[in-house]
Amino acid sequence: MRPKDGETSAHTARLRRHQPHWPQARWPSPTDATAVRNFLDDFLPRWQEAGLDPALPDHPDVAALLACVGGNSPYLADLILRAPTDFATLLREGPDAFAEATLAAVEALPPTVDRDSLCAAMRHAKSRVALTCALADIGRFWPLETVTQTLSRLAEVTLDAAVRHLLRAAHDAGRLSLRDPGRPTWKSGYVVLAMGKLGARELNFSSDIDLVVLFDAELHDDPDTARQMFIRLTGDLVRLMETHDANGYVFRTDLRLRPDPSATPLAVSLPAAIAYYESLGQTWERAAMTKARPVAGNLTLGREFLRAIHPFIWRRHLDFALIDDIHAMKAKIDRHRKPGRTGLAAMPDTTLLDPDAGMEWLLGHNVKLGEGGIREIEFVAQAMQLVWGGRTPSLRDRTTLGALRTLTRSGHMPREDAQVLARAYRLLREVEHRVQMRADQQTHDLPTTVERFDALAIFLGYASGGDFALDLLPQMRAARRIFEHHFSSPTRATAAEEADLDLGADDLPARLGELGFPDTDCVAAASIMEHWAGNSRRALRSERAHALLRGLLPALLKSFMARRDPLACLRHFDTLLSRQRAGVQLLSLLERNPSLLERIAAIFDASPFLASHLADTPSALEGLLEVQEEEDEDISSAPALAPRQVQLLADEKPDLETLVMRLRPVVRAEEFRLSVARLEGRVDEDTAAHDRTAMADAVMSVLLDCVFETHRTRYGHVKGGGMAVAALGKAGSREMMAGSDLDLMLVFDHPEDVMQSTPAQESGKSLSVSQYYLRLSHAFIAALTAPDAEGPLYPVDMRLRPSGAAGPVAVPLSAFRRYHAEDSWTWERMALTRARFITQVGERGTRTRLKKTWLTDLDAALALRSDSPPEKLRADAAAMRHRLARDLPPSSPWDIKRREGGLMEVEFIAQTLQLVAGTAKARSPVTAQAFHLLAREKVISRDDAQVLITADEYWRSLQSVLRLLCGPTPPTDPAQDLPPATLDLLCRSMNVSGIDVLATDVTQLAETVRVLFVRLIGSVEPDS
Template identity: 55%
Template sequence: MAFQSFTGPLSMDQPIPPSPVLHPSWQGCTWPLPADGRGAAILHEHLAAACARAGLPDVTTLPGAAPLIDALGGNAPYLADLAQRDITAFLALLTEGAESCTRRILDGLEALPPAMPRARIMADLRIAKRQAALAIALADIGGAWTLEQVTLALSELAENALGAAVRHLLLHAHETGRLRLRNPENPCRGSGFVVLAMGKLGARELNYSSDIDLIVLYDPDRHPGNEGLRHTFVRMTSDLVTLMEARDANGYVFRMDLRLRPDPSATPAAVSFPAAIQYYESMGRTWERAAMTKARPVAGDITAGRRFLKSIHPFVWRRHLDFAVIDDLHDMKARIDRHRNAGHADLDSLPPERIRDPAAATAWLLGQNVKLGQGGIREVEFVAQALQLVWGGRRPELRDPTTLGALRRLRRAGLLERAQSAILARNYRMLRQAEHRLQMRMDHQTHSLPDTVDGFARFATFMLAAVPGELASGMLAVMQRSRRIFDQQFAEGGTEDQTIAPEDADAADRLRGHGFAAGDINDALVILNRWEGNRLRALRSDRARKLLRRLLPTLMAEIGSRQQPLAVLRRFDALLERQWAGVQFLSLLERNPVLIHRIMTVLDCAPFLADHLAQTPSALDGLLDMEDGPGALGTATALVRRHVAGAGTAEQVLPVLRGLVCGEEFRLSVARLEHRMGEDRAARARTAMADTVMRGLLAVVTREHRRRHGSVPGGAMAVVALGKAGSHEMMPCSDLDLMLVFDHPDDAGESVVPASVPADGIPPRPLSAGTYYVRLAHAFVAALTAPGREGPLYEVDMRLRPSGSKGPVAVSLSAFRRYHAESAWTWERMALTRARVVAGPPRLAGALRAAIAHALDEGPHATAPARARVLHDVRHMRERLARERPASGPWDIKRRRGGLMDVEFVAQGLQLLAAVPATRSPSTRLALLRMARAGEMDAHDAGMLRRADLFWRTLQGLIRIICGRDIPETIPAASLEILTGEFNVPDAAALLRRMDRMAAAVTAIFDRLVPPIADTPEP
């Protein structure tokens, strides 16, 4: 049920019909029996007397009302008092139902005029709280509402009460001259004063007698020149506490807790935006990050509150995965355990027979704190919050402030097993219900179960349990399973702390046992000795060194299992040396044993990737993404789109994009090294990432360019990818071969609409449309290639544009058409077979695709001399490349005879000769398949070339992961294992023989389809 606001006069009590009937919503409820029969009887008497005094029908005689009244009088003295105190409201509640009454109360709070006298405001808030508390409690006790409905109603009650109080205080400050409001009719809007709800109120999960955790903030920029602003808002906060907390004849509204504000011992009750932001950016702690995951503006200037939360978003949701947060929360929970559980046996170790024994289970639970104790509510919340903090920076879909909602999202994301999520949710619901029953009795903020057997028996009755011992056994079993899940999530990994240092007498033997050769042991000990001291920045804290000692056995076993343990150890040392946050990095390893194996695979088999990993620690994020299916790519590209959508400038978004691209590249590269992903899938994923980045950056750069230089009416620019990016076949280290094409109406050549005059009053210089788009193109390329900590996003090659490096960086659509109609070389048309429009408005993209198709349709397939000229040009270009840039060795996959270039030249050349345009495709393999099906080439030749294309691209892709763009003379032994495993051959010699056979087969087909120049008839 969602509560809504209704307009109308404030009225807590509604007229009662002359012959009232119990509302149908109460008819199906199951009410607990009275644990105190005398209390139930007294309530019946008092209610009857109160009705008589008020001239109302006797509520005790309503058919079906007796069990409800017994449940109140016999279990909850506080609720019984509320029913007697507001007898008219109680009768309305019974006849109208909880939903109608609660909605009316919430509406009344919304409608409270802020100009009312202070005493009247205080009274109305307390009356509303009293009546709503009774309505919500009855709906909870009778099972008419779910837990989510109950906590939502309590949260909206607190929120609406705060809203009414803040509106009153702001208007009062304005009327007394302490504050100047822009809109006194709506005091909150633009006031800069905001109340943030934290904890359970922020998450809309308020419990029955909860304090409300709040942070009060103000934006000084909203009130320039007001020297007494701080004093005004601090005084308003004090008045707000009085309005909500002060007890009088009508009770109180809610207790407020302001201790979650930044540095509460040193800051005033109301904190300015700049002070709060500076605190969180410089001193914010893990528990404050966890608290801020639930923060929500609930009163005052809501827009300002949202603006503040957006400003501290990077503090709360860190983009890089941070498993150190789990240790921080574990330490926090351990302190709670030490304080709360003295004398309690460890719940996790309770034997099943003791849990099944009703008396023993009851004895263990007596006095147990259902919130902070073992297996309690806080442990469920910690599991959800820890996983959200670790993963939520990269996966926004996990950011649900509610505990039950977070558990569902973590389960869907595969971060919690279904069974674990179910038991945690069951425990949470059970204990929240118990918490509410405990608090309803006397309106005490208690979380402790009764500490006597008789008290527990009365509590069991209130919980609808016929046998107290059975309730205790059932609760304890669920709590134990929940506790074990908590322990699994927060357990300390690794084995017994170890050191391996020169002064350790057994050091050499232990290294030898790990697989180190005798000649390498001294060098290994030198590295390990550095780790024991304070020489590495990452290991200067005691906690970091402790983590490393716990990890050392696992690390050394993994390193020792490699072919060259000393080389791997040195590379890991280089990686460790470059870490700024040793605790975070080592926590990542401890919480993710698979990550250790992946890192060592990289360090052992891919020296190039290892060096890049050491220089770019953010690439570790990619190694942590275990998912290799379509969902992983969707997550990465969705993150790019989300960050680009919220970016104002390219400078703001580029650091984030570099990290995302780097992490995605490492994810794909390691998946290839471990043979978990094929080359085609990895290539498509790389290309999809590049496409998303280019589309997003073009939009950002275009917006920025328009702000600076204005716009061209009806004009636009598009990005065309060629080469491997155009064919969806991008490899590690692939450049982006790009062509930028713009178009505008013929009459817009000199009609750039200027941007608005900037603050300095100097209008921008007018530009011609051509110059406008050339500058836009330069800005786009500069954004792609701008250096950063992780390097540039991509290297860009624009030599395939019309006129090559001599032409402008961007060409008009008309110039593109003219060039390919009059001046294009054969090799340029070959490149055009892999052209693909990846970014730009739909109209220009469609026109550009048509222009590309037209340029290829004008090919020489009509006459024999023209076809001969194409074959001559293809052969001539291949021979020239063989002379000027010969293959450097057998591992030069692209340029060796019969290698990848020969396959691509055949596919591109034959596409130019194809009579049917539908046979063309940017993908080499798909183009070959289509031409074979259309009869443009022999099916056997096409099949052989398609196999060769995948073989060469797979081999070249792996070599690039291992060695980078440099062509190796030899492949390291550990890396050769990756190659031989990929192609299922026994050794390097067998792989080389297979490469030679493949090259010979491709060369034969190339020579047959593209004959040597001497045999090619002159056109």
């Protein structure tokens, strides 16, 4: 793209006018010439199509910039390609004006903006600011502070816009009362605290944002409703910030710095947070709170909270507990040292002066957590602030560089040390940014190969990787030496030294080897067990817990060493222990029940997925205990216990929030009980699926009743009206497996002459019938999906309702009837074959009528329609199977549901032929039962029915076992992907001698099912 005659000089003059914004710079050289060419081949046509200045890309400064970006950072290149007009504006206006205009546009968004527009605006702003900060950083137009502060301000304005929108939306929906809807955050009871780098305004290029969300429900008219709303709103806030869409995402969001994250909801009440910090707060939480800053919501409320916990953060007297904690924190950092190589502090000058040796040492080094890294510099500044900040308020600077300056001025740190740390910090943050700019990945690791290390060095402006190492390594060594000088740990005795196995001893790896632990794993095992020696694990804060653990260690290690992968078992146990609020109960239980330890070890060894589930879901332990107690009992007597327990909880008439809270551990314990029983072979797949579904049915029934009682108190009742819940999918067919969601359909009915609800009292509120049931539906779904630290009760999918995701959550029965009589697609009617009535609410006489009417309308919807003869139904089903195979292909032959001849095709045959039959006599939501009925009605032969029944049971069983062993993603090749113990359990569960036999059985069954599908339904080729 060349300028026309006479344009070059005019363009040069235009660019020169903007030189104060973009002064000439020597952009780093590109490291990938092919990438540059490909980038320019894409860029120049887009630039031209946008009607932008044709001469600008040929200007030497801009050409060098484009080559630098195209040859070093695919992510930045993509940002330019996606918005060439924004790039042109950035070049024209310079980074300051461009960033300011971008942030101002987000700040100007009204709280009433629709959700889609808000998401698009925030993500557009993220792209613009990311590109601005990257170029300003690479070109050295901005210092580090301006880059990190601009990224931080982007996080602040997007959080503020999102919170204002969510509060206003809740108010407009009648779920929350605001003092001034025009200013949603004013005197609201909701505040977002920025923690970590956002709190210090030090966000790096691809940083997540650490938040603590607090609320004071008493500031609202209905505190109970406000409390629930604030927790839900926080989940919405996280999704607004981190969900990826076509425009990218805003920020990854982390809420784990809130008080006791494993036991608290996403948003924590102010009184509970204050009580926690005053009684249970730890030193690391004090350190985290030094950077806390309110950034969205009611900022005054946030400042009041920080004032309330001020004595917790800034203690006026230095205590020995703090010194001990500082040493423990320092030891935790030390564990990131790479084993088997010279420590950085002891590195000789000869290594520093040898570029090849320096580069070799740096390969793969973590510039954040490794020796001499960013975290160590932050730790020096932050720990010194904690020690002295209670007495010297001037030290309370949230930023790392600011803290180093104040520590120098106050005399608590030598000026030379502060200068060394500051220089190293700036360089390390610049390196961190370049590493992350390449692909917008939250990584802090230097490249692991010399070639990629050279490329990073060139991107940083160095001539080679050796030159980069000669600059970086000496600064890191100097920072590490200062770190060790300030916080070298004195030798002290610990209680574990008196035990047979000293968790704090240097010879721990050797001792583990002597006990029989695999030699290759001793070092890694020792590094895990070192965590148990001090107070770094919340579960091991008491001496009683330490004593129990010391007593259990021999049995623990013996049990793990008897497994295929002792190290994996040890890691899973450490994770389980780290998630416990108190370890005494768990450790005492294991002490009294050695066989329970064996069961835990077996789970750890065979199913990494269940091991992770147990660690992530502490309430699942109750299910494990129940399994232990029932070991010698008839398992068939157990299934009814959990649904009965659900009903007993509801019989106590708790409020909705309390009921949900009490249901969570029951649901999770039952889920884990069934999963373990299934793997241990004590229940078959049909029994586990039936029990899991019965549990979901019971939960939905009691929740709907509770939600309806609250709803009726607020909005009265609809005379003669009622609402029903129907399940589809695996919940409808009573075939739920681990991780299954609930496919639901909500329908309501009422007399035609009833248009409004009748208030419960004269002062009560009346709603139109549609609004009445819409709000009831939303409240019911919200109760099912309200998350806590362990997730929701059940995930819910409503896309199978009429009109799909675009339609209302609850539909009138008349609309359901009309839609399926006139407009429904074949696939929607196929889905209805698995519909099952679950529960309903309404006036007493209405409930029976509603159920009968729903079942009648369902029969009518599934009857053979004149516009859908059997040949069309078969053709539609075959075409849909082809589209699914094309658009959602199986991830591997072990993707049991989607593979050719897999479970989906079995279900398609059952669903399609039930529509072809056109009679209720041939229908059942249970797939296997449907095949029996289809054979009885002579729609298929008995032999075909038996083959399909066998295939259905086999596929569901295999899919369920794979999900329990591997999680939601099936393995690509079990023989290569699964540990030996897991592979053995898979084969044992499927009653085969080895994985080769299982693979052969799978292939043969899939071929059989595909032949039946083609014969009974039709070809899945495009011309079908």
